[in-house]
Amino acid sequence: MNRSISGAGGGRKARPAAHELARYEALFAARTRGMKSSAMREMMALTERPDVISLAGGLPDTTTFAPELYAKLMSQVAAEQTARALQYGPTEGMAATVQCIVEVMAAEGTLVDPGEVIVTTGGQQVIDLVCKTLIDPGDVIVAEAPTYPGAVPTFSAYQAEVEQIEMDSDGMPIDELERTLDRLQAEGRRPKFIYTIPNFQNPGGVTMSLARRRRLVEVAHERELLILEDNPYGLLRYEGEPLPTLYSLDAEAGGAGGAADLVIYLGTFSKILSPGLRLGWAVAPRPVLEKLNLGKQGADLCSSPVTQLFVAEYFKQHEGHGEPHWLGYLEQLKELYQRRRDVMLAALDEHFGEQARWTKPQGGLFVWATLDERIDTTDLLAQAREQEGVAFVPGRAAYMDGHRGSSSMRLNFAGVPDEDIREGIRRIGKVVREQVGLYGTLTGSSSAAKPPAESAPEPAAEQAPGLADVVALPRRDQEGPARQRKDR
Amino acid sequence: MTAASKVAVLKGGRSLERNVSLRSGAHAQEALARLGHEVVAIDVDAQLVSRLREAKPDAALIALHGPDGEDGTMQALLEAIAIPYTGSGPAACMCATDKVLAKHLMRNAGIPTPAFHSLRETSIKELGAAGAVPDVEAALGFPLVVKPASQGSALGVKFARNDQELPGALVGAFSYDRKVLIERYVKGRDLAVSVLDGPTGPLPLPVVEAVPREEDFYDYESRYEIGMTTFVCPAELPDDTTARAQELALDVYRLLGCRGVARVDLMLDEQSGELWVLETNVIPGMTETSLLPQAADAAGISFDELISRLLDSAFTR
Numbered sequence: 128m129n130r131s132i133s134g135a136g137g138g139r140k141a142r143p144a145a146h147e148l149a150r151y152e153a154l155f156a157a158r159t160r161g162m163k164s165s166a167m168r169e170m171m172a173l174t175e176r177p178d179v180i181s182l183a184g185g186l187p188d189t190t191t192f193a194p195e196l197y198a199k200l201m202s203q204v205a206a207e208q209t210a211r212a213l214q215y216g217p218t219e220g221m222a223a224t225v226q227c228i229v230e231v232m233a234a235e236g237t238l239v240d241p242g243e244v245i246v247t248t249g250g251q252q253v254i255d256l257v258c259k260t261l262i263d264p265g266d267v268i269v270a271e272a273p274t275y276p277g278a279v280p281t282f283s284a285y286q287a288e289v290e291q292i293e294m295d296s297d298g299m300p301i302d303e304l305e306r307t308l309d310r311l312q313a314e315g316r317r318p319k320f321i322y323t324i325p326n327f328q329n330p331g332g333v334t335m336s337l338a339r340r341r342r343l344v345e346v347a348h349e350r351e352l353l354i355l356e357d358n359p360y361g362l363l364r365y366e367g368e369p370l371p372t373l374y375s376l377d378a379e380a381g382g383a384g385g386a387a388d389l390v391i392y393l394g395t396f397s398k399i400l401s402p403g404l405r406l407g408w409a410v411a412p413r414p415v416l417e418k419l420n421l422g423k424q425g426a427d428l429c430s431s432p433v434t435q436l437f438v439a440e441y442f443k444q445h446e447g448h449g450e451p452h453w454l455g456y457l458e459q460l461k462e463l464y465q466r467r468r469d470v471m472l473a474a475l476d477e478h479f480g481e482q483a484r485w486t487k488p489q490g491g492l493f494v495w496a497t498l499d500e501r502i503d504t505t506d507l508l509a510q511a512r513e514q515e516g517v518a519f520v521p522g523r524a525a526y527m528d529g530h531r532g533s534s535s536m537r538l539n540f541a542g543v544p545d546e547d548i549r550e551g552i553r554r555i556g557k558v559v560r561e562q563v564g565l566y567g568t569l570t571g572s573s574s575a576a577k578p579p580a581e582s583a584p585e586p587a588a589e590q591a592p593g594l595a596d597v598v599a600l601p602r603r604d605q606e607g608p609a610r611q612r613k614d615r
Numbered sequence: 616m617t618a619a620s621k622v623a624v625l626k627g628g629r630s631l632e633r634n635v636s637l638r639s640g641a642h643a644q645e646a647l648a649r650l651g652h653e654v655v656a657i658d659v660d661a662q663l664v665s666r667l668r669e670a671k672p673d674a675a676l677i678a679l680h681g682p683d684g685e686d687g688t689m690q691a692l693l694e695a696i697a698i699p700y701t702g703s704g705p706a707a708c709m710c711a712t713d714k715v716l717a718k719h720l721m722r723n724a725g726i727p728t729p730a731f732h733s734l735r736e737t738s739i740k741e742l743g744a745a746g747a748v749p750d751v752e753a754a755l756g757f758p759l760v761v762k763p764a765s766q767g768s769a770l771g772v773k774f775a776r777n778d779q780e781l782p783g784a785l786v787g788a789f790s791y792d793r794k795v796l797i798e799r800y801v802k803g804r805d806l807a808v809s810v811l812d813g814p815t816g817p818l819p820l821p822v823v824e825a826v827p828r829e830e831d832f833y834d835y836e837s838r839y840e841i842g843m844t845t846f847v848c849p850a851e852l853p854d855d856t857t858a859r860a861q862e863l864a865l866d867v868y869r870l871l872g873c874r875g876v877a878r879v880d881l882m883l884d885e886q887s888g889e890l891w892v893l894e895t896n897v898i899p900g901m902t903e904t905s906l907l908p909q910a911a912d913a914a915g916i917s918f919d920e921l922i923s924r925l926l927d928s929a930f931t932r
Binding site: 176501502503505506507509510513562565566568569570571 | 787
């Protein structure tokens, strides 16, 4: 603005705005047409206000990190490694940081060669670099439905076509994947990679079964396709047995001690330590790794040495009895998040009524709730925000077409205090009841017109009373036709 | 041009159009600074009145969109604390922002507007208004457009092709407002005519046509997404259609008692060739991509001149 003022001082006439815009527009790349803003996203941006309880974030709880430790480590880096911290670092990342990554992956039972790791600026950069490396305009990415909302703009920016495979309670059904791949082949379209979040999927909350993991790796080999395994939450497991990563299954298949052939692994320090560090990583087959490295050189040369050295110092910390501190902190986070998950599940039971279903994640940060199919959660968010001061992510954000998922929502429990979880869910439940009631009045269906508190339970055929079904993702055979109708 | 003065630019707020408002405000601020005015930018919140008292501006430029900024609330408040402001007064704002009221006024005045009915959430809950829905359907016929009465954003504008889709469209629209408009759908070309006050009185600007890039006429949200629509200005129309659209816009401007500026949205019926007035926006967007600056530009009026004239409206009440 100051520039315009000084420009005006010379008596220059302001340029006509519309002409100005047309000038820029002529210079914009074709790919920017896919980089679109939407009314829904604008509305979501408005939920970040102090008077709104937001269950919309993807946040871990950073208030749990000891301030003294943060201060100590940062001053250690500052005092002992001044020049290194302030200097550029290698594109592939600092050796000490890569060593921490190897340690984190080993904790999940995945052994990797440090030479196959590249440190990135958050896990998000891996998605960007993988697209940069693999995607020509029109190439196909096969993803889960719903998928990570943050990947949607990246895929769009590279002009990828995305095929989404609807998940069930065991994650992506591989037979459905194969049918999709067959169809793509018949249509002469070119899939480049399969994007999956196998553990506690964001936003779906479900975990891919072991059988499907094995089969997915086989399918990748049969068809010579890459898999991008996005695993930010794998170590945040609150119950059940840990499952092997796709990377490790692929590596095993290639013989003992080998590296994976077709799996690109994405990891991050964001959920086990801090997203503010902006540090993630990829482990990839060497030829892919080289391209990722070149892509990263063009993007940002290297990730911040300051935060890389912080991580290296952090991983050197040990408790009195010799256990690494980071594992202790991880346990602390797991205990906290598990409790919050349970608070949220209990609140959902209490406030979401008979018509809603939701996932019961064994780990991670999110619950995916699906309401009465007549409710559009984007509209619901508008009312919930305005009337009740509460926010969530509307399901449509997790679908490339912006239409599907319209009666679902993603709820974050990890970054929100217990009381806010309970109150937030209560408020959303109130708006849902109002909308269902209004709908019932308009359609004359009496059961829906009554608030769920007074209504009789739904017939057993529709709503199986068993916990497994209540908390499962919609089965495709039950939901298919209804969804298709809504998809237009 | 008004002599150099201290102007408070009111923008932001908490409506769904907050981001557009921030961009409109920033754009207006630049122009005001170029024009030599002292600018005080205010993102409106609970401290608004005390901040205005402290800043003591000569006038306020209202760049707020959506409820509070556009519905007369802000205008009435500024009158209460005696700060001159740009654009229409409370009565015109209330009439224009309430799409239902505006359509009643237009219909009474003989200005063509698509057939409509309105429903309140309370009348459904307390007066059994659900029973009237079939009558509304029969009277208007499908397809229907359902709009929250006072929402300026594309969110909440729903399309219903049949009676199965109508309840969902109503519930969706009621998420944004307690009152909704149910309107006969007119298929055709989307036109907008801005009216700008000037030395010789209000004048209609060239017609802007919004051409959706994708042929999905039923998807209002993506239709109004940035980049999904191309704007043509002046719109390629027969001269008499242009003249008629401008005449209608001026009629509506006068009917509602607008001041300074307003943007009137119309549909050119592809079947009958008739023009229908849909709604009026008393605080049109002022961003680089907004229709009003584009139309002014096509009329040879620079953005600075546009802002200058708008500011004049604060002092010529």
